[in-house]
Amino acid sequence: MSRVLVAAAIALAVASSASSAPQAQITVFAAASLTDVFPKIDRHPRYSFAGSNMLEAQIELGAPVDVFASANMTLPQTLFAKHLCSRPVVFTRNRLVVIVPRSNRAKIGSVSDLTRPGVKIVIADKGVPAGNYTLQVLQALHLSDQVLANVVSRENDVREVLAKIVLREADAGFVYATDAKAVAGDVKVITIPKKAEPGIQYGICVVPTGGHTTEARAFVKKVLAKKGQKKLRAAGFLPHR
Amino acid sequence: MKRLLLAVGAGIAAFVALAFLVLPIVALFVHTSPGRLIDQLSDPAVKDAFLVSLRTSLIAQALIVLVGTPTAYLIATRRFPGRTLAITLVELPLVLPPAVAGIGLLAAFGRAGLLGSTFDALGFSIPFTQAAVVMAVAFVASPLYIRQAIASFEGVNPDLVSASRTLGAGPARTFLRVVLPLARAGLAAGIALSFARGIGEFGATIMFAGSLQGVTQTLPLAIYAEFARNFDTAVAIGAALVLFSLVLLLALRLLLSWQISFSTRSWFRFGPSTSG
Numbered sequence: 001m002s003r004v005l006v007a008a009a010i011a012l013a014v015a016s017s018a019s020s021a022p023q024a025q026i027t028v029f030a031a032a033s034l035t036d037v038f039p040k041i042d043r044h045p046r047y048s049f050a051g052s053n054m055l056e057a058q059i060e061l062g063a064p065v066d067v068f069a070s071a072n073m074t075l076p077q078t079l080f081a082k083h084l085c086s087r088p089v090v091f092t093r094n095r096l097v098v099i100v101p102r103s104n105r106a107k108i109g110s111v112s113d114l115t116r117p118g119v120k121i122v123i124a125d126k127g128v129p130a131g132n133y134t135l136q137v138l139q140a141l142h143l144s145d146q147v148l149a150n151v152v153s154r155e156n157d158v159r160e161v162l163a164k165i166v167l168r169e170a171d172a173g174f175v176y177a178t179d180a181k182a183v184a185g186d187v188k189v190i191t192i193p194k195k196a197e198p199g200i201q202y203g204i205c206v207v208p209t210g211g212h213t214t215e216a217r218a219f220v221k222k223v224l225a226k227k228g229q230k231k232l233r234a235a236g237f238l239p240h241r
Numbered sequence: 242m243k244r245l246l247l248a249v250g251a252g253i254a255a256f257v258a259l260a261f262l263v264l265p266i267v268a269l270f271v272h273t274s275p276g277r278l279i280d281q282l283s284d285p286a287v288k289d290a291f292l293v294s295l296r297t298s299l300i301a302q303a304l305i306v307l308v309g310t311p312t313a314y315l316i317a318t319r320r321f322p323g324r325t326l327a328i329t330l331v332e333l334p335l336v337l338p339p340a341v342a343g344i345g346l347l348a349a350f351g352r353a354g355l356l357g358s359t360f361d362a363l364g365f366s367i368p369f370t371q372a373a374v375v376m377a378v379a380f381v382a383s384p385l386y387i388r389q390a391i392a393s394f395e396g397v398n399p400d401l402v403s404a405s406r407t408l409g410a411g412p413a414r415t416f417l418r419v420v421l422p423l424a425r426a427g428l429a430a431g432i433a434l435s436f437a438r439g440i441g442e443f444g445a446t447i448m449f450a451g452s453l454q455g456v457t458q459t460l461p462l463a464i465y466a467e468f469a470r471n472f473d474t475a476v477a478i479g480a481a482l483v484l485f486s487l488v489l490l491l492a493l494r495l496l497l498s499w500q501i502s503f504s505t506r507s508w509f510r511f512g513p514s515t516s517g
Binding site: 051053054056057060061120122125126127128151152153154155156164167168169170 | 347351352353366368369447450451452453454456457465466468469470472
């Protein structure tokens with residue numbers, strides 16, 4: 001009896017896996033900040049959005065992926081150096097901003113207000129691109145120690161930072177300008193002084209483990225093409241050059 | 242012949258099941274050399290996470306026992322309207338996905354939550370504090386203890402309780418001298434179970450308490466953070482947690498055999514509450 005069940009289960013599994021592969025659907029691993037815009041550029045791929053460093057770790061562990069789009073250049077370059085993806089190209093740029101809940105109970109008007117004791121700040125974790133940019137900005141402004149003392153949580157991707165501010169659980173957070181734009185009704189944006197801007201470049205590359213390099217290259221082309229760039233700009237991203 | 246085939250089939254199934262369950266755990270230990278595994282644990286982030294986990298789990302467990310024991314005793318010994326509902330509500334967090342627990346805790350105790358403005362007026366907020374970790378752990382782990390405690394109290398012979406009362410002992414004395422000793426093995430098993438669940442809590446914690454080294458980053462949260470940073474460290478924490486869970490499981494087994502040898506009456510039963 002149990003053998004019959006096992007055989008049936010195997011038959012079912014084989015049948016369903018066979019039927020779920022009609023044409024090549026590519027898998028795209030993309031930075032959390034691309035969550036809203038990538039499906040607008042191409043709705044066909046299977047997307048996984050997360051912190052770029054988390055995605056990079058999964059690719060290193062052999063995840064079947066066709067395209068990797070990172071919120072920095074260093075992670076795809078690391079993969080390229082290990083022959084795990086093609087030479088990365090910059091496909092868009094972004095800015096880091098401070099956001100506060102619309103109610104702004106902590107009355108934050110500038111980045112230096114973040115040093116006031118008792119302000120609850122949420123940032124992305126070190127290693128997450130948004131987290132690294134945040135640390136760079138704070139260093140450039142010589143505010144690292146005071147602001148980091150107010151940090152109550154280090155999140156695993158930038159969208160989790162965004163959620164904590166939208167939910168009003170924290171007083172301020174560091175996210176990309178594009179994240180802030182996605183929830184414009186819920187948050188106020190405080191810009192970061194130009195001199196401290198980290199210069200954020202997004203890199204994209206083709207990963208061979210997914211087995212669809214031709215389709216993957218077509219996807220990258222689509223992102224770099226006029227139409228893709230237009231969608232990115234509409235979401236608040238900056239042109240890649 | 243048919244019998245032999247069946248036996249072989251069952252044997253293969255058992256082998257597959259065991260291999261499937263054991264392999265990931267073995268893999269944690271053979272991923273790197275034991276020396277390197279221990280090296281990874283000296284990372285200050287791991288030490289901090291260990292201390293946070295230990296502290297929050299112990300506080301949560303103390304609260305669970307303190308509040309859960311009388312609750313369980315009440316449910317086990319009294320018949321009142323809504324008793325079945327009470328048992329169901331107590332058990333509900335057991336089957337809830339942890340992410341639901343996290344979002345629920347935020348919706349109830351977060352700054353923008355149901356009680357948020359009340360807490361605000363009192364001058365404190367819970368998210369991002371160790372109190373939030375304790376609450377997340379208590380929320381997901383307490384049902385395991387309370388459920389087990391109800392079963393243990395139900396297993397205490399009511400004749401012994403009435404005898405104690407007839408002989409002049411008050412309800413408090415009876416509870417402490419008769420009921421608790423009779424139920425203690427079951428209660429201890431409940432503590433072991435809920436502690437194990439609490440130590441592993443992840444989803445509700447990361448949503449409700451956030452993740453900050455030395456404050457709210459527990460061992461499971463540290464595994465997740467290290468996964469993207471240093472896979473070896475993540476593996477090392479995982480291996481340490483496996484050993485810890487193994488110790489808890491062995492303690493649980495010992496407690497169970499203690500309970501069984503301890504009970505000599507046929508009325509004694511051990512297991513989930515079936516009444517109500």
